[in-house]
Each structure stands twice: as structure tokens, then as C-alpha cells.
Amino acid sequence: MDNKERNTLAITGLSHLLVHAVMLILPAILLVLQKHFGVGLATLGIIATANQFMFGIGAIPAGILEKKLGGRTLILLYQFGVIFSIIVIVLSKSLWVLTAGLMLLGLFSSIYHPAGLTVISRRVKAISKGMAFHGIMGSVGLAAGPIIGAGLTTINGWKFPYLILGIIFVILALATIIVIPSRKREPEAIDHIRPEQTNRKALLLYYGTIILVGLAFAGFTTFMPAHFALETRNVFSTLSDTLRGGLFTTLVLLSGIIGQFLGGILGEKYNKPKILLLVLFTNIPLLILIGFTNGISLVLFGILLGVTHFIWQPVGNSLIAQITHSKHRGLGYGISFFLSFGIGAFAAGIGGIIAENHGISSIFPVMALFLLPGILLVMPIIKILEKDN
Numbered sequence: 001m002d003n004k005e006r007n008t009l010a011i012t013g014l015s016h017l018l019v020h021a022v023m024l025i026l027p028a029i030l031l032v033l034q035k036h037f038g039v040g041l042a043t044l045g046i047i048a049t050a051n052q053f054m055f056g057i058g059a060i061p062a063g064i065l066e067k068k069l070g071g072r073t074l075i076l077l078y079q080f081g082v083i084f085s086i087i088v089i090v091l092s093k094s095l096w097v098l099t100a101g102l103m104l105l106g107l108f109s110s111i112y113h114p115a116g117l118t119v120i121s122r123r124v125k126a127i128s129k130g131m132a133f134h135g136i137m138g139s140v141g142l143a144a145g146p147i148i149g150a151g152l153t154t155i156n157g158w159k160f161p162y163l164i165l166g167i168i169f170v171i172l173a174l175a176t177i178i179v180i181p182s183r184k185r186e187p188e189a190i191d192h193i194r195p196e197q198t199n200r201k202a203l204l205l206y207y208g209t210i211i212l213v214g215l216a217f218a219g220f221t222t223f224m225p226a227h228f229a230l231e232t233r234n235v236f237s238t239l240s241d242t243l244r245g246g247l248f249t250t251l252v253l254l255s256g257i258i259g260q261f262l263g264g265i266l267g268e269k270y271n272k273p274k275i276l277l278l279v280l281f282t283n284i285p286l287l288i289l290i291g292f293t294n295g296i297s298l299v300l301f302g303i304l305l306g307v308t309h310f311i312w313q314p315v316g317n318s319l320i321a322q323i324t325h326s327k328h329r330g331l332g333y334g335i336s337f338f339l340s341f342g343i344g345a346f347a348a349g350i351g352g353i354i355a356e357n358h359g360i361s362s363i364f365p366v367m368a369l370f371l372l373p374g375i376l377l378v379m380p381i382i383k384i385l386e387k388d389n
Contacts, residue, residue, distance in 0.1 A: 005124050007179050012116040013137035014172055015075055019112045020138050022082060022165050024145025024253075026051060026102065028225045028246045029158045036158065037095045041226075041360075045352015047099050048222050049345045054106030056214075056342020063114035063334020067327070072180045074115035079173040081108025086166035090159050110341070114334035121321040121329060131314035132264020136257050139310055143254035146225050150246025199323040202384045203332065205377050206319065207339055209276070212374040213312065214344025219367040220287065222348040224302070225249045227360045231294040252302035259310030267315040272322070273381040275315045280375050282308040284368045291364035323385075 030044050066074055085108055088101035116134070124130030152161035229245030236244055266275050286305040293301055317333070324332035347370070351363040 005130075008119060008124065009130060009133055011075070011172075011176050011180055012120055013134055015079070015112055015116055015176075016134055016138040017141035017144070018165065018169060018172060019078070019082075019109050020141035021145040021148060022086075022105065022162070022169075023051075023055060023109055024142055024221065025149035025161050025165070027222045028146040028149030028249070029153050029161075029242070030222075030226055031229060031245075032153055032158050032242055039095065040352075041355045042352040045222070045349045045355070047095075047102065048352070049347075049349035050099060051102040051106045052218055052222075052345030052348055053342050054103045055110045056106075056338040056340065056345060058107045058110030059114050059334040059337035059342070060331070061334070062111040063118075063331040063337075066115050066118050066330035066334075071115045071119035072176070074111050075119075075180075076173060076176055078108055078111040078115070079169055079176060081111065083166055083169050083173070084108070086162050086169070089162050090166070110337070113337045114330050117317055117320075117333045118330040121317075121333075129264045129268065131267070131317045132260050135260035135263065135310065135313040135317075138313070139253060139256035139260050142221070142256060143250045143252075145250075146246040146253070147250035150225070150242045154240060154243050198325045198328060198332070199384065202323045202381050203320075205381050205384075206316070206323070207335065209374045209377040209381075210316070210336055210340045211343050212370045212377075213280075214340035214342075215347040215370045216283070216287065216344075216367040217309070217347075218341070218344040219347035219351045219363055219370075220290070220305075221253075223351050223355065223360050223363050224252065226355075227290075227364070228298070228302075230360060231298055234295050235299070248299055248302065251299065252306040255303045255306035256310035259307045259312075260314055262307075263311040263314035266311065267318045271382065271385075272315050272319045273378055273385060276312060276319070277375065277378045277382070279308055279312045279315075280371050280378065284371050287364045287368035287371070291361045291368075 026048060030041070030048075033039075033044060034041065062074055082105060085101055085105035088104060089098060092098040092101055117131075120130050120134055148165070149158075149161045152164060225242075225245035227245075228248040229241040232244055232248055233241075236247075239247065263275070283305065286301055286308065289301045290298060290305065316336075320332050320336055321329060347367065350366070354363050354366060
């Protein structure tokens with residue numbers, strides 16, 4: 001791997017880490033916001049849905065613009081947009097202004113994935129391994145978000161974690177300007193994977209699957225901190241609910257690094273759709289078990305879910321590169337991300353309603369049900385790609 005590839009992975013990796021860290025502050029402070037604003041979990045679930053829907057909706061235009069503006073410009077737009085959004089959040093004094101800031105945060109954050117993933121798919125030769133490193137950094141961000149949100153909130157209030165990450169975003173934006181050359185000075189990117197045409201049947205089936213996976217992911221990540229806070233009071237009981245929920249959620253998401261690593265290795269050696277099918281078969285029972293356990297057992301099942309779920313990301317992102325034409329890949333990633341995070345965002349609102357009527361623990365078996373049809377969608381992809389080969 002040469003210096004250009006290393007620089008590409010460094011900037012995209014750090015950008016990926018921070019986009020997930022800043023987006024997962026909100027789930028970690030839901031119980032704090034509930035008390036601060038005097039609202040129910042259903043209301044906060046709707047706000048979380050708005051935040052996450054915006055996280056998906058901007059991915060499609062970003063995917064289209066990637067071909068015209070280039071990845072560097074879009075990555076900088078994402079970084080400076082997040083900085084502006086954090087300013088709105090930190091200065092907010094009402095729930096309405098906070099909601100507006102969170103929606104802006106989701107919108108500007110949505111720019112990153114189609115830009116970053118397309119850059120990696122075109123500039124890194126070992127694409128599954130490059131996606132795995134990128135995914136590992138995202139998992140670090142996912143793991144860091146809850147503990148940063150919970151820990152810094154405990155120290156100085158719920159605005160403090162946003163402020164600290166805003167400062168880090170300023171540093172990253174300056175580094176991006178310095179390290180990544182502008183488009184005029186940048187040599188033509190070499191696309192290391194060039195399918196002759198887009199495999200529309202396989203891509204549509206994958207898109208259908210990613211909606212279901214996105215629903216499950218949004219549901220369990222939004223309410224996992226609160227679930228852990230309430231169901232692990234017999235473990236580390238001296239910690240506050242907020243800090244304990246953030247700590248155990250961080251542990252679960254940190255285990256996703258193992259999954260990303262495994263996904264990078266497996267994606268280079270084995271049939272990608274078959275790996276995705278295996279992920280679905282393991283995630284369904286684990287989500288059900290998380291809903292029916294507490295204490296140490298809950299934490300252990302959560303860790304297993306973290307490992308198995310995150311195998312999906314490097315394998316799925318590599319599969320998109322395999323079945324989409326290079327000219328349309330940015331859009332391909334944009335649509336995938338919108339379906340996963342934009343449509344998936346509705347699980348947060350659904351989860352809030354379930355939580356108020358049946359308890360937070362009931363959310364996780366429902367998320368498992370979302371994954372069942374995914375099995376029927378992935379199986380034909382295996383046959384389609386085997387036929388083409």
C-alpha cells in the first residue's frame with residue numbers, strides 16, 4: 001500500500017469514526033433529555049427518527065454530486081456542515097431548536113458515506129481489506145459515541161460532548177485540506193474494480209435487504225443504552241444509569257471491530273452473499289435473547305451481536321462495488337445508505353412507541369422480526385451471481 005492509499009484511508013477512516021461518534025451521542029443521552037425537557041420516550045423517538053432520517057436522505061444527492069465535485073469537496077462539506085450543526089445544538093435553549101440542530105447534523109453527516117466509500121472503492125487495491133479498515137474505524141466511532149456522550153454529559157451536561165467533538169471536527173477539516181490534494185492537483189483516480197455493467201437484479205435484492213438490516217440496526221442502537229441502563233443495575237450498580245448504559249453499549253459496539261476485521265478477511269476469500277446470509281441467521285436469535293435477558297447475560301449476548309452484525313459492512317460495501325458500474329457507484333452507495341439509515345430511521349420512532357406501551361426490552365425481538373424477510377432476499381443474490389460467473 002503506497003502513501004496515497006494510506007492518506008486516503010487515514011482521512012476517510014477518521015471521518016468515518018467521527019460521523020458515527022457524533023450521531024450516537026443522542027441515544028446515550030435520551031434519559032437525560034427526557035428529564036431535562038420533560039417529554040416521553042415516544043417524543044424523543046420521533047426526534048431520533050428525524051435525526052437518523054436526515055442521516056440517510058442526503059446520501060442520494062451526495063452520491064450524484066460525488067462524480068461532479070469529487071470526494072474531497074464532499075468530505076469537507078460534511079465536516080464543516082457538522083461543525084455548523086454542532087454550533088446550533090450547543091446554542092439551543094428549546095427542544096425545537098435542538099431538533100433542528102439534530103436534523104442538520106444528520107443531513108450534513110449523510111454526505112460522508114457515499115463520498116468516502118466511493119473514494120476507497122476507486123483508490124484502494126485490496127478493496128475488502130480497505131473497507132474493513134474503514135469499517136473498523138466506524139466501529140470505533142460507534143463504540144466511542146455512547147461513552148463520550150454519557151461520560152462527558154456526566155461531567156458537564158448534555159451539550160458538552162457535542163462541543164468537544166465539534167472542536168475535533170475543526171482539526172480534522174484542517175487536516176483534510178492539507179493532506180488531501182484539491183481536484184485540480186489530483187491525478188486521475190485508478191478504479192481497481194470495474195464490472196462491465198450494473199447487475200440490477202442483484203442490486204435491487206440487496207437494497208431490499210439493506211432496508212431491513214437498517215431498521216434493525218437503528219432500532220437496537222437507539223435504545224440499547226437505555227436498555228442496558230435499566231437492565232444492568234445489578235452490575236456496577238455504583239455507576240449512574242446514564243454512564244452504565246453508555247459503558248456497556250460502547251463495549252458492544254467496540255466488539256464490532258472484530259466483526260469488521262472478520263468481514264474484511266472473509267470478503268476477500270468467500271462468496272459475499274453467503275456471508276451476508278450467515279450474518280442474518282446469527283443476528284435474529286441474538287436480538288431475541290437481548291430482549292429477554294439482563295445483567296451479565298445481556299452484555300454477553302450484546303457482544304456477540306456486535307461481532308456478528310458488523311461482519312456485514314465490509315462485505316456488503318464490497319458487494320456493491322462488485323455489482324455496480326464504476327460511473328454509478330457513488331449513486332449506488334448513496335441509495336444504499338439512504339435505504340439503510342434513512343428508511344431504517346423509522347425504527348427509532350417505532351421503538352419509542354413500543355417502549356412506552358410494552359417496555360424497552362420488547363423492541364429487540366421486534367427488530368429480529370425485521371430481519372426474517374432478509375433471508376428470502378439474500379438467497380436469490382447467491383444464485384444470480386453464481387449464474388453470472
